[in-house]
Amino acid sequence: MRLKLIALAASLALGACGGQSSSAASEIALLNVSYDPTRELYEEFNADFAAAYKTPGGKTVKVNMSHGGSGKQARSVIDGLDADVVTLALQNDIDVIAKETGKIPTDWRTKLPANSAPYTSTIVFLVRAGNPKNIKDWNDLVLPGVGVITPNPKTSGGARWNYLAAWAYASKQFAGDETKIKEFVSALYKNVLKLDSGARGSTVTFTQQGTGDVLITWENEGFLTLREEDGDKYQMIYPSLSIRAEPPVAVVPGNAEKKDPEQLQAAEDYLKHLYSAAGQRIAAKHYYRPNDPAVADPADVARFQPVEMVTIDDPLFGGWAQAQPKHFDDGGLYDQIFTVR
Amino acid sequence: MTATAPDGARSFRWRRRSVLPGFGLSLGYTIVYLSLIVLIPLAGLGIRSASLGWDQFWAIAFDRRVLLALQLSFGSALIAAIINTVFGVLVAWVLVRYRFPGRRWLDAAVDLPFALPTAVAGIALATLYAPNGPFGALLDDWFGLRVGFTSFGVVMALIFVGLPFVVRTVQPVLEEIDRETEEVAATLGARRWRTVTRVIFPALLPAILTGFALSFARGVGEYGSVIFIASNLPFQSEIAPLLIVIKLEENNYAGATAIATIMLVIAFVMLFVINLLQAWSRKWFGHE
Numbered sequence: 260m261r262l263k264l265i266a267l268a269a270s271l272a273l274g275a276c277g278g279q280s281s282s283a284a285s286e287i288a289l290l291n292v293s294y295d296p297t298r299e300l301y302e303e304f305n306a307d308f309a310a311a312y313k314t315p316g317g318k319t320v321k322v323n324m325s326h327g328g329s330g331k332q333a334r335s336v337i338d339g340l341d342a343d344v345v346t347l348a349l350q351n352d353i354d355v356i357a358k359e360t361g362k363i364p365t366d367w368r369t370k371l372p373a374n375s376a377p378y379t380s381t382i383v384f385l386v387r388a389g390n391p392k393n394i395k396d397w398n399d400l401v402l403p404g405v406g407v408i409t410p411n412p413k414t415s416g417g418a419r420w421n422y423l424a425a426w427a428y429a430s431k432q433f434a435g436d437e438t439k440i441k442e443f444v445s446a447l448y449k450n451v452l453k454l455d456s457g458a459r460g461s462t463v464t465f466t467q468q469g470t471g472d473v474l475i476t477w478e479n480e481g482f483l484t485l486r487e488e489d490g491d492k493y494q495m496i497y498p499s500l501s502i503r504a505e506p507p508v509a510v511v512p513g514n515a516e517k518k519d520p521e522q523l524q525a526a527e528d529y530l531k532h533l534y535s536a537a538g539q540r541i542a543a544k545h546y547y548r549p550n551d552p553a554v555a556d557p558a559d560v561a562r563f564q565p566v567e568m569v570t571i572d573d574p575l576f577g578g579w580a581q582a583q584p585k586h587f588d589d590g591g592l593y594d595q596i597f598t599v600r
Numbered sequence: 601m602t603a604t605a606p607d608g609a610r611s612f613r614w615r616r617r618s619v620l621p622g623f624g625l626s627l628g629y630t631i632v633y634l635s636l637i638v639l640i641p642l643a644g645l646g647i648r649s650a651s652l653g654w655d656q657f658w659a660i661a662f663d664r665r666v667l668l669a670l671q672l673s674f675g676s677a678l679i680a681a682i683i684n685t686v687f688g689v690l691v692a693w694v695l696v697r698y699r700f701p702g703r704r705w706l707d708a709a710v711d712l713p714f715a716l717p718t719a720v721a722g723i724a725l726a727t728l729y730a731p732n733g734p735f736g737a738l739l740d741d742w743f744g745l746r747v748g749f750t751s752f753g754v755v756m757a758l759i760f761v762g763l764p765f766v767v768r769t770v771q772p773v774l775e776e777i778d779r780e781t782e783e784v785a786a787t788l789g790a791r792r793w794r795t796v797t798r799v800i801f802p803a804l805l806p807a808i809l810t811g812f813a814l815s816f817a818r819g820v821g822e823y824g825s826v827i828f829i830a831s832n833l834p835f836q837s838e839i840a841p842l843l844i845v846i847k848l849e850e851n852n853y854a855g856a857t858a859i860a861t862i863m864l865v866i867a868f869v870m871l872f873v874i875n876l877l878q879a880w881s882r883k884w885f886g887h888e
Binding site: 330334413463467468588589 | 828833851
């Protein structure tokens with residue numbers, strides 16, 4: 260009840276702002292609700308899009324951003340945040356919005372190419388320079404005395420990919436024997452020193468606070484860390500098997516339609532621009548793997564090492580609709596690995 | 601604390617017109633304001649968790665993980681509040697009774713934990729007390745004590761955020777106490793220690809209890825600083841507010857409000873007991 264009131268207040272406030280800016284000028288304001296590590300990517304991408312784009316009616320477009328943890332952002336949209344497009348870390352977060360509000364069609368994944376994921380990433384390890392604990396693959400993370408840093412899968416989208424990648428490795432190792440997989444993943448999480456609430460928090464714990472021997476993280480977050488001034492204190496390790504993380508994007512027609520008649524068109528064109536050569540190039544520049552590497556800068560693409568990857572749609576996981584409840588809901592497999600210890 | 605008069609007197613006073621005008625208006629305002637700001641949101645909480653049946657509610661309340669989280673939250677808040685009470689009174693005493701260079705700076709520094717975003721405090725403490733941090737490494741070497749990413753860290757963060765409450769409630773009361781009363785006690789033959797325990801302490805006790813209650817309440821609800829210094833691992837150092845956030849992430853609103861309701865009830869009972877203690881202390885030491 261209280262949440263509904265807050266949502267109402269929030270949407271009123273935002274509605275008022277939106278109304279003002281669109282009537283004052285021949286400009287459309289789009290709100291892109293995104294997750295945390297995409298800040299730099301969308302800063303550049305929005306500028307690129309706004310510079311060239313005009314709606315069929317001749318209006319220019321300005322894109323406003325909202326960043327936060329992916330799950331929290333999804334909940335804000337459910338509670339009334341007036342997003343025109345969502346660009347989140349997990350398919351499940353968009354599915355929840357579609358299910359709870361009906362503002363996004365349930366078949367949203369088919370609206371854009373490549374399951375509506377214009378760029379992908381994967382899960383890698385960051386270790387201290389020289390790799391003192393000689394960490395090469397997932398099975399090194401369960402050894403006694405290895406301190407692992409990864410965020411909390413309950414509160415972080417990235418952390419769920421980390422967990423699923425470990426699960427996929429164990430599944431391959433133990434030929435799908437679920438008891439042994441659980442033991443392996445349980446042993447891994449026994450080595451975890453701290454569960455931060457988000458991927459960036461884990462990076463800070465690993466770098467600033469000098470805690471842990473290995474950080475499990477997004478490939479793009481890993482590259483960003485190496486680029487920092489003390490980046491030479493770390494090095495990136497690709498495990499033998501990882502997972503293709505597909506941060507999806509979707510238009511929220513239920514919100515966009517209510518505003519300017521051209522709002523929906525602009526929102527759709529905005530997301531399509533992510534698939535254009537310019538969009539792909541910007542994604543690669545910001546360390547996301549582009550769907551079409553041919554159009555990106557070869558020097559950017561060369562940074563991504565080839566790595567064997569499973570996907571969430573493999574039979575092992577059966578898509579987010581199955582994986583989410585099985586692994587991450589209350590009492591799911593993730594909760595169970597803490598009780599088997 | 602009012603309403604300690606016997607029943608007969610209370611009903612009499614209720615009907616008698618107050619000497620001060622505007623009682624009806626101001627009481628009406630107080631009730632409406634408190635309802636809007638405090639009671640209505642809390643009622644929403646109760647209604648939401650009531651959507652769970654009793655069975656589900658108890659299942660959540662007595663889940664081992666929830667119990668451990670509640671134990672950690674209330675336990676560490678209690679320990680932190682006790683430590684803050686002892687050292688907060690000491691700080692207040694020093695600030696009020698002694699004059700030394702830099703006193704005003706120290707005085708101002710006491711308020712910093714109020715002003716600082718708790719996340720900043722959390723990150724600073726976590727950096728200092730991390731196993732490889734400057735303090736964390738020393739404590740580990742000397743005492744084998746791990747502070748960062750353990751329950752000790754939680755207590756440490758709560759001491760930090762709760763300190764000003766005790767100092768700031770005790771300080772003004774201490775300033776109000778006339779030196780003369782102490783001198784009188786001395787001339788009547790009381791030794792120093794007896795003056796402290798029988799003259800100063802009774803006068804300070806209500807303020808100390810208020811400071812303790814505030815510091816404790818703040819610690820129970822603290823989230824921002826703790827998540828940075830706790831390991832947040834289930835069954836190890838997971839505070840109840842984090843569990844609420846986790847339930848929300850699972851879209852389990854009912855589960856989240858259930859834990860919140862339990863916290864609220866426990867906190868209310870504890871604060872109520874502290875208030876009773878306070879009323880008792882006033883009566884016992886003849887302040888009313």
